[in-house]
Amino acid sequence: MKINTVAVIGTGFIGTVHVESIRRTGVSVKGVLSGSAESTKRGAENLSVSTQYKSVQEICSDKDVTVVHVTSPNALHYPQVKELMAAGKHVICEKPLALTAKEGIDLVNLANKTGLVNATCFNTRFYPMVHEARSLVKSDLIGVPRYIKGHYHQDWLTLETDWNWRLEAEQAGELRAVADIGSHLIDQIGFVSGLEISEVMAELHTLVKTRQKPTGPVQTFTIDTSSKRESVKMSSDDAAGVLIRFTNGARATISISQISSGRKNSINWEISGPDGSLAFDSENPEQLWIGHRGKANELLQRDLSMLSPSAAKISFYPGGHIEGFSETFRGLFERVYADIESESRSATYPTFADGVRSLQITDAIAESSQKSSWVKVKR
Numbered sequence: 476m477k478i479n480t481v482a483v484i485g486t487g488f489i490g491t492v493h494v495e496s497i498r499r500t501g502v503s504v505k506g507v508l509s510g511s512a513e514s515t516k517r518g519a520e521n522l523s524v525s526t527q528y529k530s531v532q533e534i535c536s537d538k539d540v541t542v543v544h545v546t547s548p549n550a551l552h553y554p555q556v557k558e559l560m561a562a563g564k565h566v567i568c569e570k571p572l573a574l575t576a577k578e579g580i581d582l583v584n585l586a587n588k589t590g591l592v593n594a595t596c597f598n599t600r601f602y603p604m605v606h607e608a609r610s611l612v613k614s615d616l617i618g619v620p621r622y623i624k625g626h627y628h629q630d631w632l633t634l635e636t637d638w639n640w641r642l643e644a645e646q647a648g649e650l651r652a653v654a655d656i657g658s659h660l661i662d663q664i665g666f667v668s669g670l671e672i673s674e675v676m677a678e679l680h681t682l683v684k685t686r687q688k689p690t691g692p693v694q695t696f697t698i699d700t701s702s703k704r705e706s707v708k709m710s711s712d713d714a715a716g717v718l719i720r721f722t723n724g725a726r727a728t729i730s731i732s733q734i735s736s737g738r739k740n741s742i743n744w745e746i747s748g749p750d751g752s753l754a755f756d757s758e759n760p761e762q763l764w765i766g767h768r769g770k771a772n773e774l775l776q777r778d779l780s781m782l783s784p785s786a787a788k789i790s791f792y793p794g795g796h797i798e799g800f801s802e803t804f805r806g807l808f809e810r811v812y813a814d815i816e817s818e819s820r821s822a823t824y825p826t827f828a829d830g831v832r833s834l835q836i837t838d839a840i841a842e843s844s845q846k847s848s849w850v851k852v853k854r
Contacts, residue, residue, distance in 0.1 A: 476815055478541045480505035482526075482534045484555060485546030486518025489569060493544045494522045496804035500812060505539055510547075531555050535562035542592075542815065545569060548646040549654070553578040560585050565592040565815050567808065570658050572830030574648045576838055576853070579831035586827050592820075594811045595830030597662040599742060601806035603777050603790040603798065604763040608667045608746070608753045610783035611765075617748035620668040623719075623727035625744030627660040628735035632713065636687045636704070644711060651711035653679065653840055657731035658833045660742055662825065664729075667753070668746055670721040672836055674851050679712040679844040682734060717840055720849075740800070760799055 481502055483493050486509040494504050506526025509515040519527045528534050534543060535558060543559050545552055545568040553573040556566050560582070572595050573579040586593040599605070612620065631637060641647045641655055648654060665672065687704040713734045719727035732738075742757035745766075752766035765773040778794035779787050789806035792798055810824045835853050843850040 476541070476818055478502055478812055478815055479539045481542045481544065482506050482508070482528065482537065482540045483544045483546060484508045484531070484534070484551075485544075485548075485569075486514060486522065487546070490518070490544075490546040491522065492801060492804055493546055493567075494524070496801055496808055497544070499801075499805050500809050502542075502808075502812060505537070506534075508534060531558050535559060535564065541565060542567065542812070548640055549648050550574060550646050553582065556582055557585060560589055560591055560593075563589070563591070565811075567594045567596055567811055568827075568830070569596045570830060571648070571654050571834060571837070572827055573834065576831055576834040579827065579834045583827045583831055592811060592815045593827045594807065595825045595827055595833070596804075596807065597659060597666075597825040597829065597833075598803040598807050599659045599663055599757065600666050600825065601789050601803040602755070602757065602760045603782060603786040603806075604755055604760060604775070605663060605667060606786040606789060607763055607775070607777075607782055608755060609669075610785055611753060612667060612669060612746070612748075615750075616765075617746070617751035617753060619723065619725075620670060620746050620748050621725045622747045623664055623668060623670075623725070623744060624729070625660055625664060625727070626730045626732070626741065627656045627743075628730070628732045628738035628741045629656060630734065630736045630738050632683070632733040633736050635683055635685060638686060638688050642686065642688075642707075642709065642711060647711070649711065650679075650837055650841055651713075652731050652733045653677075653712055653715050653717075654837050656733065657715060657717075657729075657840075658837060660729060660731065660744065661836055662829070662833060663742060664727065664744055664746070667744075668721075668725075670723060670725055672719055672852050673722045674720040674849050675836065675839050675843050676718040676849045677840040677843040678716050678847075679841070680714045680716075681709050681711065682713045683709060685709065715840070715844070757800075761797055 481504050486507050504524050506528050507518050508528035509518050515527045542565045686707050688707045690703045714732040717729050745754040754764040761777045763775045839850045839852045
């Protein structure tokens with residue numbers, strides 16, 4: 476099936492990243508839809524797209540649109556994706572896929588019934604050195620992973636005056652830091668290690684107890700200094716600590732924070748086996764650390780001539796020409812589009828099923844924090 480054009484729902488930070496990354500694949504973006512006519516108009520003009528959609532139904536009726544990217548607030552994902560797939564549109568949905576695992580399973584069933592290509596946007600898998608790490612684990616370089624440590628730390632919600640729709644449960648859901656960024660870390664760890672999580676023990680922390688909410692709209696990763704503000708008591712998680720048990724007996728310790736000053740977007744993990752260790756940090760994405768017990772450690776620099784086929788396929792520039800965040804979206808989108816055009820299923824990207832697994836894990840994390848006990852991850 477030839478991809479005619481693409482539509483994007485959401486024109487904020489991530490919606491903009493999607494539009495820019497779609498264009499880099501060579502696919503045309505026909506139009507956008509945002510939360511209001513005003514924001515849709517502004518987004519369309521800023522992104523130089525021709526069509527300003529008025530509703531999801533209008534996108535569903537547009538026969539030129541083959542694929543829809545859903546980057547709207549979390550609470551809208553489930554109803555929007557359901558409507559789009561019922562209309563025959565292939566969908567790439569930002570995480571979380573839905574607010575509950577039950578809703579996510581409903582979307583998986585719909586995708587299976589319709590046969591439509593579907594993806595959950597765990598884009599951070601698509602750093603080339605993350606794929607390289609996965610290839611090295613599969614080649615048994617470090618042996619079977621047995622201990623993992625990691626963090627995903629940001630600082631953009633450190634101050635009580637920092638605000639975003641993700642702080643509002645009715646738009647984002649009850650979980651915030653865990654669902655918003657912790658899900659990426661957990662997905663990366665599972666992708667690279669190949670391990671399956673069986674149980675979690677978690678403690679969620681609301682450390683900024685009161686925030687000053689602007690009366691006007693605020694874009695993600697921006698600071699509003701002009702609007703009047705109102706005090707709002709907070710209940711969602713600023714940070715979390717999670718202990719993990721895997722089905723093979725391996726263990727992990729991870730931390731998640733959106734209030735760690737100086738950490739702009741640090742996804743950091745170290746995976747250890749009996750024969751070695753691997754470590755990666757998204758703030759230095761061109762390198763993969765390889766640790767040894769009885770010889771000098773190694774630092775592998777991204778270079779096409781030295782990468783596995785999987786990593787080389789999503790490495791777009793020669794070594795020394797730094798790739799980063801935006802290229803991860805391109806790598807994911809190209810694989811999804813290839814499946815649509817070939818009418819096949821390559822299993823080379825995260826699908827709705829991966830989105831559901833993430834929801835099952837984050838649900839268990841929330842339950843564990845409430846009960847102060849180990850909780851099994853449902854399947």
